[in-house]
Amino acid sequence: MKPHLIAAALLILAPFAAWADEPGSVTTLHKPPVTGEEVYQQICQSCHMANGMGGKGAATIPALAGNPHLANADYIIITVAKGRGAMPWFDDILAPTQIADVATYVRTHFGNNYPKPVTEAEVKAVAGAKTSP
Amino acid sequence: MQAVNSGTTRRQLLTAIGLVGGAAALYQAMTTMGHAAETQFHGPPKLDGAKPGASVLVLGSGLAGMLAAFELSKxxxxxxxxxxxxxxxxxxWSLYGGDTYTELGGATQKVGFAPGNYLNPGPWRIPHHHRTLLHYCKVFGVQLEPFIQFNHNAYVHSTKAFGGQPKHFREVAADFEGNVAELLGKAVNQKALDADLSAEDKEKLLExxxxxxxxxxxxRYVSGLQSSSHRGYDRPPGGGVDGAPIPSTVLDFSGVLDSKVWNNMAFFMNHEMQTTMFQPVGGMGMIGKAFARQVQPLITHxxxxxxxxxxxxxxTVAWTDTQSGTASVSKADFCVCTxxxxxxxxxxxxxxxxxxxxxGAVPYSNSVKIGLEFKRRFWEEDNYLYGGHSFTDQDIGLISYPNNHLFQDGPAVVLGAFASGMGAYRLTGMTPEERIETALTQGSVFHPDxxxxxxxxxxxxAWSRVPWTLGCCARWNEETRKDYYQTLVAVDDRVVLAGEHASYVGCWMEGALLSSIDAITRLHKRALEA
Structure with a gap:
């Protein structure tokens, strides 16, 4: 395993903030997501759905399929790293390289065609320091 | 406190202080006497004298909204x-047999539980110090029963310890404490703590x-009858010829550390997690139903x-009837938005x-709960487990045994997962069928047969896919509390927000109620000044 993935796996072990009604166990990520596709399947699709179509109830979880915001790499980097509205920040559980890989994955799937890969360096430059849990 | 113990009762004294000095003095006195420090609830709000015809529109009929409606009507x-x-x-909310639930993305589940069985998707336990909620449960006639929070006989499981074999909480916790005690004793006896402890305190600490x-x-912490008195026996004490107990063998300390059992031990020390805890008879949703009985005529669904x-x-609030598609407008002098x-x-x-x-600055947590109905209570009948939680480091987080109808025949529902964080993200991303399959696979580690x-x-x-919340609870951190909390709770001209998100008891019903009481108290003051 590459060193940055070990670091990411360790980060994921950190329990979420106390006080809320929570399980009281530590969840170990047995197989940390490595590729952008794995990050998408293990995190993003919980809200944006396996087909990238999002959902609509009292409010809307935006579709990623054909989402014009994705033309701007900085937009998706900031959104994944720092959150947006109800969507939490993920820079506490994802390393910059994982954020870069999932951004690249989303920008090249679900009908999106922005083939230029997002890099770890871009994530570090755009998203900066980690958010507190 | 001689006077309190004789003649004048404690209650009489407190009432007198309250009459003379007001609520603040009463609260101060109660705290000094070791009471009330556990809650900010000082009784239901005393709002009266609303201007004739003054109106309030409440958005949302969760507990915060219904409490606001109840008290403002009064x-x-x-x-x-x-x-x-x-x-x-x-x-x-509780899900019962016959209920249908459709999540975002369109997956629909028809709940198949037997009559009387339920899953509490959201709140499921009530700490004894959540006085606001307990107050209104009593006033609104919600019958409560004990929630079995702490079960020494339940299991802890780690894929990283003991070859993946679950152990009783009792034995791993005892071995953790025993080894820590032995090591600390060594440090004392090797004079490593002489700079921190007087000779007298060293003796007390060793004892x-x-x-x-x-x-x-x-x-030394070793296998024997002493350690078995905490961690359990290979043959427990009995009667007659074979009455003598046979001690158990302590676990390897390295494995105890690998199990991270201290995390579970510390969990039970959290103020919110301390016993005694309660649940409503018949499912947590009984509380919402009891609140609704007070205010149902006021609610438009x-x-x-x-x-x-x-x-x-x-x-002015514009809204659409989701059944008919008709657009409407409601107007009021003020608004409580939950x-x-x-x-x-x-x-x-x-x-x-x-x-x-x-x-826009406060994101929401995720969480997944899974209810599994079994044909019989094998955890009771075969494993002597009556309520409580078995913890695991797998995605499901824990399984929790039912607290009601103990010793009965017939089907019962186990909470087959209470996942948060990464485990919840992964379970949420699955279809409902895949979640059940995963819960069965991971939970089988405790009850393989x-x-x-x-x-x-x-x-x-899966709360991230609940159509009416898009998440479980507001997630605050130190920075957002500092930057946004006071703005969020302040009365914004004619509108005030309320709910668990506007409290420091986040993700608990108590937080929703305390927030609501505070919000309507300030809104009432604002209305009288208008």
Whole structure:
């Protein structure tokens, strides 16, 4: 395993903030997501759905399929790293390289065609320091 | 406190202090006497003297919204409530056999539980110090029963310890404490702590460690009857010829550390997690139903709020009937808005820019609960487990045994997962069928012989996909508390927000109620000044 993935796996072990009604166990990520596709399947699709179509109830979880915001790499980097509205920040559980890989994955799937890969360096430059849990 | 123990009762004294000095003095006195420090609840709000004809529109009929409607009505306001769902109660909710639930993305589950069985997708346990909630449960006639929070006989499981074999909480916790006591004793005896402890305190500490850690005369934590008195026996004490107990063998300390059992031990020390805890008889949703009985005529269901506007004249809320598609407008002098922030953030409004920023700055946590119905209570009959939780480091987080109908025949529902964080993200991303399959696979580690054989049916709720919240609870951190909390709770001209998200008891029903009481108290003051 590459060193940055070990670091990411360790980060994921950190329990979420106390006080809320929570399980009281530590969840170990047995197989940390490595590729952008794995990050998408293990995190993003919980809200944006396996087909990238999002959902609509009292409010809307935006579709990623054909989402014009994705033309701007900085937009998706900031959104994944720092959150947006109800969507939490993920820079506490994802390393910059994982954020870069999932951004690249989303920008090249679900009908999106922005083939230029997002890099770890871009994530570090755009998203900066980690958010507190 | 002689006077308190004789003649004058404690209550009489406190009442007298309250009459003379007001609520603040009463609270101070109660705290000094060791009472009341556990809660900010000082009784239901005393709102009266609403201006004739003054009106309040409440958005959302969760506990915060219904409490606001109840108390403001009592104070004399004309109150109406708009609710997106066909049901009142919000996240206070139970799923029963025959219920249907459709999540975002369209997956629909028909719950197949036997009559009387249920899953509490949201709140499921009530700490004894959540006095607001307990007060209204009593006033509204909600019958409560004990929630079995702490079960020494339940299991802890780690894929990283003991070859993946679950161990009883009792034995791993005792071995953790025993080894820590032995090591600390060594440090004391090797004079490593002489700079921190007087000779007298060293002796007291050694005595404490010997007792607490069940150490032998040489200050060692070893297999034997002493350690077995905490961790359990290979053959427990009995009667007659074979009455003598046979001690158990302590676990390898390295494995105890690998199990991270201290995490589970510390969990039970959290103030919110301490016993005694309670649950309503018949499911947590009984609380929402009891609140709804007080205010149901005020509630309009299936109302999706599309716009919130306030001006000098009042508050105007546009909404759509989700059944008929008809658009309507409701007006009032004031508004209590309990809509979850992630939803509110998407509703067109003219709240102050600072409040809009605050609403958009607070993300929501995820969480997954899975109910598994089994044909019989094998955990009771075969494993002597009566309530409580078995913890695991797998995605499901824990399984929790039912607290009600103990010793009965017939089907019962185990909470087959209470996942948060990464585990919840992964479970949420699955179909309902995949979640049940995963819960069965992971939960089988505790009950390999029975888990699949006795399984009957299951249901799951993944909070990120709940259509009316888009998440479980508001997630604050130190920075957002500092930057946005006071703005979020402040009365914004004619509108005030309430709910668990506007409290420091986040993700608990108590937080929703305390927030609501505080919000309507300030709104009432604002209304009287208008």
């Amino acid at each position: 104070a004399g306001y004309q109150v109406k409530v708009l609710e997106y769902q066909p049901r009142a109660g919000g996240r206070n 404490a460690l010997r007792n607490w850690g069940v150490l032998d005369k040489d200050m 299936n109302a999706k709020v599309t716009q919130i506007r306030q001006d000098k004249a009042g508050v 809509i979850p922030l992630g939803v509110l953030n998407q509703i067109d409004n003219n709240l102050s820019p600072a409040l809009q920023t605050a609403i 029975n888990y699949r054989r006795e399984f009957s049916n299951g249901a799951s709720v």
